[in-house]
Amino acid sequence: xxxxxxxxxxxxxxxxxxxxxxxxxxxxxxxxxxxxxxxxxxxxxxxxxxxxxxxxxxxxxxxxxxxxxxxxxxxxxxxxxxxxxxxxxxx
Amino acid sequence: xxxxxxxxxxxxxxxxxxxxxxxxxxxxxxxxxxxxxxxxxxxxxxxxxxxxxxxxxxxxxxxxxxxxxxxxxxxxxxxxxxxxxxxxxxxxxxxxxxxxxxxxxxxxxxxxxxxxxxxxxxxxxxxxxxxxxxxxxxxxxxxxxxxxxxxxxxxxxxxxxxxxxxxxxxxxxxxxxxxxxxxxxxxxxxxxxxxxxxxxxxxxxxxxxxxxxxxxxxxxxxxxxxxxxxxxx
Numbered sequence: 001x002x003x004x005x006x007x008x009x010x011x012x013x014x015x016x017x018x019x020x021x022x023x024x025x026x027x028x029x030x031x032x033x034x035x036x037x038x039x040x041x042x043x044x045x046x047x048x049x050x051x052x053x054x055x056x057x058x059x060x061x062x063x064x065x066x067x068x069x070x071x072x073x074x075x076x077x078x079x080x081x082x083x084x085x086x087x088x089x090x091x
Numbered sequence: 092x093x094x095x096x097x098x099x100x101x102x103x104x105x106x107x108x109x110x111x112x113x114x115x116x117x118x119x120x121x122x123x124x125x126x127x128x129x130x131x132x133x134x135x136x137x138x139x140x141x142x143x144x145x146x147x148x149x150x151x152x153x154x155x156x157x158x159x160x161x162x163x164x165x166x167x168x169x170x171x172x173x174x175x176x177x178x179x180x181x182x183x184x185x186x187x188x189x190x191x192x193x194x195x196x197x198x199x200x201x202x203x204x205x206x207x208x209x210x211x212x213x214x215x216x217x218x219x220x221x222x223x224x225x226x227x228x229x230x231x232x233x234x235x236x237x238x239x240x241x242x243x244x245x246x247x248x249x250x251x252x253x254x255x256x257x258x259x260x261x262x263x264x265x266x267x268x269x270x271x272x273x274x275x276x277x278x279x280x281x282x283x284x285x286x287x288x289x290x291x292x293x294x295x296x297x298x299x300x301x302x303x304x305x306x307x308x309x310x311x312x313x314x315x316x317x318x319x320x321x322x323x324x
Contacts, residue, residue: 010194014239017197017273066156069149069185072192072239 001082002055009040103141111299138179151181180290191240197273201234209259215286216318229293236292238274256280
């Protein structure tokens with residue numbers, strides 16, 4: 001099993017009003033060192049495969065087709081091998 | 092004008108569209124389910140406003156993969172008239188039937204108000220009979236209507252006269268104070284290269300009689316009727 005984390009963010013050239021609003025709120029709280037905030041989303045997928053290359057390829061394909069909109073968004077993928085549940089290891 | 096109104100789970104303006112076209116204009120209307128694959132003999136397909144699939148992931152992202160959208164893409168390719176309103180506009184962009192994307196409003200607020208739109212071109216199917224520079228008053232109701240396209244795409248839209256409506260003052264001036272959501276170049280609606288597919292954020296179906304505050308929305312539906320009549324000659 002693999003866990004694939006897909007982080008989707010707006011492209012740097014696309015304005016992020018949500019990020020700007022969060023930045024203003026942080027400044028209001030006194031965190032004046034905050035130069036920039038970009039909001040995004042995390043999609044955590046659990047994949048039924050033990051093949052890292054296959055996990056990477058299928059996640060990439062899912063991100064391109066559905067998870068991110070290439071017109072406005074970029075994505076990053078990170079993969080972590082999961083311990084298989086005890087039951088399936090014994091089987 | 093035989094009109095099909097697509098209903099996804101979460102669509103909410105389908106009945107308003109049917110009211111404007113059938114009850115007010117007397118045109119035949121039927122609802123088209125999201126699993127349907129055959130649009131039959133329709134002349135116009137409307138993708139109405141709402142929150143298809145709860146706006147999960149991105150507005151329109153899930154709706155775009157429904158069986159009916161394959162049929163809508165073929166229908167558009169064959170020259171059928173397609174009108175995407177609000178969430179329907181977002182679906183058309185996700186389906187790549189129209190370029191660009193709609194971001195969260197610059198204010199981060201949901202905007203529900205009447206706006207003035209300046210008619211930018213009159214060659215497309217949905218602007219037949221309008222005058223360039225004509226101002227229409229229509230309501231908006233959205234949180235994500237901030238039109239974005241990269242500079243190259245904007246250039247294509249501009250040079251090919253595909254920007255159909257811009258937010259303007261009631262006098263017809265495109266100005267930042269008349270832009271309710273931060274849209275690039277004040278863009279409220281665009282069409283495809285052929286002019287048979289239109290997407291816009293404002294709701295023409297909610298401006299179909301004086302009791303609702305105005306009837307300028309009918310101008311747009313009547314334009315589609317005129318376009319079909321002209322095509323039939």
